[in-house]
Amino acid sequence: MRGITMDATDTTTPRRPSAARTRLIDSATRLFYEEGIHTVGVDRIIEEAAVTRATLYKQFGGKENLVLAYLRTEDELLRAMFAEAGAAVTDPTELVDAVIDGIAADIRLRHTRGCPFINAAAEYPDADGAVRQLIEEHREWFRSTLHAVAQGAGLVRPEEVAASLVLLRDAALVGGYLDGEERVGPAFERTARAVVASHSPDTSRRA
Template structure:
């Protein structure tokens, strides 16, 4: 089935926003690069912010599905937690890697009450819930604390990979995660 113009617009806009940022990307650029007229865009979305929210929802779904699938392939919970960093390395090695779209969204829309900032924060909360569940399944005495620590390593690796001043930020973060997990009773 052929995707709708709306779905096509969201998919293509996601690529452009991810590459160029939200504030730097105007509707004229989106129209030129997607081949979808501004009239059609505004038929589907009342504002650029509504389009941004739709792209963030799509990115959240795609990213979490990809990451959790990669983690599940590793086997037991402890291995899944470490596999998160192997998946990050795969992502960082992609030529189109441009950091985390949600970190960028929260940075460009810094007011926590703004819907775009809130959408970015929700993505991070959903990641936390999954990592916390795996930490509990791995036997961590304080799953929330372990999840917070592992996600701090993940976020730091993303920023370090984006800046590009270290050779293997995902590997460095995985080494630190192994130290944290060594304190969890087997």
């Protein structure tokens, strides 16, 4: 993706996680997102993942590290989506459209119960804690990535475009859960494209 990196500083091939670790993360991801982090205890995750308590503590040391692994998984999936879009779309203007389409599809098909990071932040009020620090890093990456996309497309004041798209995505993920995607999705797309259009060089010159 032009102007966007994946922060890949380690060139070694990562070791494949064990089957038990993968099951634990998969189970935690589903349960934490669908039911809430504090609501789901480790016994429920152990049962769902079909592992022993000793295995969970060997792999993660405790529930908070499993929460961090869940959020890192969500972060990695979003980064991968951006990387795939950058590989598939070479025109910078079309890439902006692809990003908006991708966010709309995510609201419609995957994150139907709000943003996992916003949900987690609501359960972890300590801004200095490890969970909130990870959330902050993710949001900074997301904001800077949108800035790079807008800048690559030649949009005027790309930092404003990025800030607006972050705000619109936050609102759409929450609104999609509360009011339904069929109402919120089209409104997100209309508003996001209006933001982009208002920051195009031609529009700015006319203004």
